[in-house]
Amino acid sequence: MKHAFLVFLLTLSGLAHAQVLRKRTVKLMGSRWDITLVANDSLTAVQNIDTVVAEVTRIENLISDWRSYTQISKVNQNAGIAPVRVDAEVMALTERAIQLSKLTNGAFDISFAAMDRIWKFDGSMTAMPSPEAIKNSVRNVGYQNIILDKTNSTIFLKKKGMKIGFGALGEGYAADRCRQMMLARGIRAGIVNGSGDMSTWGTQPDGTPWTIGITNPLHRDTLFAVVPLHKTAVVTSGSYEKFVVFNGKRYAHIINPKTGYPATGVSSVTVFGPSAERANGFSTSMMVLGKAAGLKLIRHYPDYQYILITDAGEIISSPGLGLKQRRLSVR
Template structure:
């Protein structure tokens, strides 16, 4: 689960090049989507926003684990029974997600959908779950029990009761896919922001870069930084709003799918890079891995940059972002 901590800053209206910017907010994939299109006129902009909505809806109908007739739901229904043939698009997304599960050694795991929700972050928890309950909550989670057959384009979950789900990774994929679709349609600039998974292309109508304001997670009425988006995607995962404290220790709502215990150490991770899907995988994984292991992983992917904020307010960022390492 991911908190949206990006404040989006832009200029709207006409520019000297007669390009117009239009923005629409809709609910898709169970989340808020903000769609911004820069086009020669308002009609064209609105028509292309409609196309984006249609594309996200198409993807949702393929991969949602909440829709009983989706391909992923059919995979889950056949867990422990038989492989399920899926479209190449669904297979490829699953393959990439499984790759992320492997490189993070389970810090990211698409089989998290089967996890029992024993942690409550609505104020109702009065004591820690027992170690036995925590262990049981993740007994059906395990990416190693997912079998992919590329030749047959099938997905098989070995254990009955297993489930896979893409969560916010699916929103990142949808944002990337819509960006590519709009570019193919001749739309030279825009933003698709799926609940904080933001994929951008081109520039604002006045020729300036798109920019995002990164919220200070310890004081969410202030900005930590304003960053030009010279790369096309940015994603933030955060845990500063939903957490519990037991014996003086803070437990975030982002759960480690391997251990069943909440992530600790980081309260916000922002990742910049060419793909919102991949940036989402990294931001979620780093929340679970923590600073040391997370940065060790991210160093293997130099096209992605980061801003990490620890529970005690320390800020660490990629040198190329030119942010001062400090304490909030």
Template sequence: MGSRFDITLVANDSAQAEQNIDLVIAEVSRIENLISDWRPDTQISQVNKNAGIAPVRVDPEVFTLTERALQLSRLTNGAFDISFAAMDRIWKFDGSMTEMPKPEAIRKSVEKVGYQHIELDPNQSTIFLKRKGMKIGFGALGEGYAADRCRAMMLAKGINAGIVNGSGDMSAWGKQPDGSDWTIGITNPLHNDTIFAIVPLRQPAVVTSGSYEKFVVFNGKRYAHIINPRTGYPATGLSSVTVFGPSTEKANGFSTSIMVLGKEAGLKLIRQYPEYQYILITDKGNITSSPSLKLKKRRL
């Protein structure tokens, strides 16, 4: 999926662990071969090639994943948008940018983005992108979906503890061998070589979205690498969003959306889902978190 996966399993012996790690790797590869939008022979690539031409029949698994992504797009009013894959990559976060793109270029960069123009037919299991040049992609949900699938598969096989970490989309279950909870360190986004909190994982999923590694600064304002698909401008205001909950896929969708929505609108969204907890850190180092996490109130 273009991302690193780290797999940790607690098993009776190393042979059992290695055998099941191979199964996890095979499952991640299977999902990648269904939903990758850069491999030309996947179902999603076929959907994209037929944008503005014809609906494409896909497997039920691909259809339901697309359906959930479209629901999230509607829920966030496009702060998350499954059709972001059509966005022109005019922002560079490799140090090469010396000035902001022109407003006209920014506007044009999102012309082909718009979840409203995606048509799903549950009877035929087809996806149709109504406008030429549209694309859908699972860069923001695919790793989380794969991590959730692998956790369920391992539990079904009797592996009662482990972690599948898809480039920061983490799905954990069970306990460490000594009986203690798995823990996660939350990076201090203002000093990303340090950790500001260690949190026990009492929920299966945790995902962090942040701008502390990829960003640009123009006129004293920080622009994150996460782009608002509605406007074409990078997200501002938040430097880190961590979401805990039952689903890694959904936690990823929430963390990405909150980065785009900003603190106030993001809190309004996530507080509608009490089974999910959050840690929001602003560009100025102010921390807002779920009361149940019991983090000390402070500023970085």
């Protein structure tokens, strides 16, 4: 769950300047996308928003694991049977995803798509699944069984029943791609926001930075911070809207792909950095790893800054963000 945590803020004064700002909200990749571009005139902005929509649609038709005709669906359909040839773009994205899995020791894993959905976060669960059911739910998960042949550009899933899916990582990749495309086309400022995976560049028409408000995960009708975007991407992963409580312990809807158990202890993680794709991988992994291991991971990557909020309301953030280290009220 990402989009509920970031509020994109515009300064109204920016709209009076020579450049124009245009925004469109559409549904792509099964989620809400907000596309905001700054251009010299309205027609240029609108035409380039069309280009962004077309590019995200193109990527979706390559990597969606919900559409039966995509290359990733063909890979899944042939799990345990045969390698499937894919485009170089799909191969490169898969390779980067596996690198993330190695960096996070499996806290991030695109083969999570094969996980049995034994946890329900719709209010219907009355008891925890058994340890045996939880263990069995991840029997087909394991990035080590994704075999890449770069020479022949093929992907092979070794075990029958395996599946891969990029989920929000694919949204981050698409947002990054669109930013690169717009810069190449001379669009000097904008935000491509794929369900909370934001890729940004330039400034608002009045020269001020793009600004986001970060929702208080413990009181979602309030903001706890307003942050100017000096990095080119920002992603928030959070768990406070979808969870269950058993024996006084909160279990979030983000599942550890290694163990089958839900993440605990962390309410939200926001990551700022040069790539929305990589920031997404880090934010998700930090939720799974928890406070100590998550902070240890992200601190190895100084190009990425973070805000982590625990279930107890503790806020830990990169020193460069200038946020006061304080505790949010849990009531």
